[in-house]
Amino acid sequence: MEKNLTVKYQSKDVEVYIENGLLDNLTKYIDKEKRYFILTDENVKELYLDRLQKQLKNSIVYVLKPAEESKNIEESLKIITNMLSKNISKNDCIIALGGGVITDIGGFVASIYKRGIKYINIPTTLLAQVDSSLGGKCGVNFLVNNQYYKNQVGTIYHPDLILVDPLVLKTLKKADYLSGLGEVVKYGLCFDRELFEELFTDFLIEDVIFKCLKIKADITSRDEFENDIRMTLNFGHTIAHAIESYTNFLIPHGTSVAIGMLYEVSDELIINKLQTLYNKLGIIYNLNFNKSDLIKYIEKDKKITDQEINLPILIKIGQTKLIKIKTNDFLRGI
Numbered sequence: 001m002e003k004n005l006t007v008k009y010q011s012k013d014v015e016v017y018i019e020n021g022l023l024d025n026l027t028k029y030i031d032k033e034k035r036y037f038i039l040t041d042e043n044v045k046e047l048y049l050d051r052l053q054k055q056l057k058n059s060i061v062y063v064l065k066p067a068e069e070s071k072n073i074e075e076s077l078k079i080i081t082n083m084l085s086k087n088i089s090k091n092d093c094i095i096a097l098g099g100g101v102i103t104d105i106g107g108f109v110a111s112i113y114k115r116g117i118k119y120i121n122i123p124t125t126l127l128a129q130v131d132s133s134l135g136g137k138c139g140v141n142f143l144v145n146n147q148y149y150k151n152q153v154g155t156i157y158h159p160d161l162i163l164v165d166p167l168v169l170k171t172l173k174k175a176d177y178l179s180g181l182g183e184v185v186k187y188g189l190c191f192d193r194e195l196f197e198e199l200f201t202d203f204l205i206e207d208v209i210f211k212c213l214k215i216k217a218d219i220t221s222r223d224e225f226e227n228d229i230r231m232t233l234n235f236g237h238t239i240a241h242a243i244e245s246y247t248n249f250l251i252p253h254g255t256s257v258a259i260g261m262l263y264e265v266s267d268e269l270i271i272n273k274l275q276t277l278y279n280k281l282g283i284i285y286n287l288n289f290n291k292s293d294l295i296k297y298i299e300k301d302k303k304i305t306d307q308e309i310n311l312p313i314l315i316k317i318g319q320t321k322l323i324k325i326k327t328n329d330f331l332r333g334i
């Protein structure tokens, strides 16, 4: 059965629809006569592009190499060059069809192309369905001294529409599915105890996706530009971004978040409970990192200001708050 959310931001209302099989029913949601610039990656193109194209009268496709290596400023400029050469106008619309890499770079390009054109997110990974497709954060990685640093350039710019078809998750690789579950655990652990407990049972993924999106919708609509409570969504991310950069993105984002949360929870009982949940879900967490190696990446984190860090901390399962802490105290604690 279709689930729907309307998320009210200052700049626009964003409509979200979740339905099994939605991908074959696109014209229920979008105007097939419009011209679309579809941004996708090689894997998703093979699996799903045909299904979109046969329902749309006029679409142009741009295909990126899969994964994080494509989410950077250089690729964004190539996409823009292609859009200009195809005369994509303000009346046309981008469709970002793919995982978080595609929804992030698609949103970023949409936000700067001709000072902003419309875009629709069709997220195809669990991580993108529960998290990256909503909230308008569109960051790309930036190369400094031969090393890419995460999301150093970006905008907050919302899609008009988010179309979620949970059935596409069936083709995901296990590692990518587990990465999405890392973010799902974050939503339960930090904001919704019932959801956290549900993850120990045989849950229905479409219900879990809806619950995560409702939490994100509530938080991001109350603090669209990340001045306070939105930062609590970054729980586990300070360590996670450092792990991603340090391992050159070998460990996927959501899995890095799952590991980061273990570093950032201080209560032993909750750490044990989290580990039990990771074991049940199949999330691998017992990787040992040299802390001093992570520190140089943590220092590049956007949340660090003047030797202080805005850090979400867990009060209890289902409740998180934001504190300011001296960077050195934080680094000593990990």
Ligand SMILES: NC(=O)c1ccc[n+]([C@@H]2O[C@H](COP(=O)([O-])OP(=O)(O)OC[C@H]3O[C@@H](n4cnc5c(N)ncnc54)[C@H](O)[C@@H]3O)[C@@H](O)[C@H]2O)c1
Residues within 6 Å of the ligand: 041, 042, 043, 044, 047, 066, 067, 068, 071, 098, 099, 100, 101, 102, 104, 124, 125, 126, 127, 128, 131, 132, 133, 134, 135, 136, 137, 138, 139, 168, 169, 170, 171, 172, 173, 176, 179, 252, 253, 254
């Ligand atoms: N903007 C935000 O608020 C936000 C939030 C969380 C994460 N992110 C970003 O999201 C990115 C990670 O996203 P991701 O985990 O979706 O990675 P991804 O986009 O790289 O996708 C992972 C892999 O899955 C493949 N894939 C996608 N859909 C598939 C399907 N249905 N079947 C089979 N294969 C499929 C892709 O080709 C890719 O190889 C990171 O860059 C992270 O920083 C952004």
